[in-house]
Amino acid sequence: MVMFEQPEEEEGAVAQEENTFEVTEAIPDVELFGFKINTRSIQVFSGVWVAYSHVDFSGNQYILEKGFYSTSADWGSRDTRICSVQPVRLAPADGNRTRNEVSLLIFPNLFLTAPCSMF
Structure with a gap:
């Protein structure tokens, strides 16, 4: 799964390079890996993942199956906040x-x- 960071809106600033975060395992806090909590879009390449609005797998849960989620509305949220993620495993x-x-x-x-x- 790859998460695409929501760029910060700075007036008059040059467009920043897009920050991405490739996820292959459970991540209890995305900020510990240098990724901000505001996610623009998500690409799930395989499996099923659960994204959470708070750290340590808490808060609102969003089930992400294989596919592309271009906005937070696509994964069922009103905001872009994703703080932790984990794969669903048997x-x-x-x-x-x-x-x-x-x-x-x-x-x-x-x-x-x-x-x-x-x-």
């Missing part, structure tokens, strides 16, 4: 579940498990 299979299931915690110790075909 959990390792254990003896009780298959790899193609999604488990949701409904109440403490009560899980709803359903087949999943999105991966």
Whole structure:
């Protein structure tokens, strides 16, 4: 996935070179990698990603599937703030579940498990 930074609007300034951020793993705070939190657009090359409006995978969540998101409205936000991102990965299979299931915690110790075909 590649994130394209929203350029700062400075009156009378020469256009800045566009800053991009290539993401290949979970990033809890994009600013630690020199990327500002205002994102102009996103290109997802493979997989499914979750972008968050706050650091440490918190705040509003935006599901990003393969494709190009030219504006924040394309990923479902009213603003350009993305502070952390992580890929959606399958959990390792254990003896009780298959790899193609999604488990949701409904109440403490009560899980709803359903087949999943999105991966």
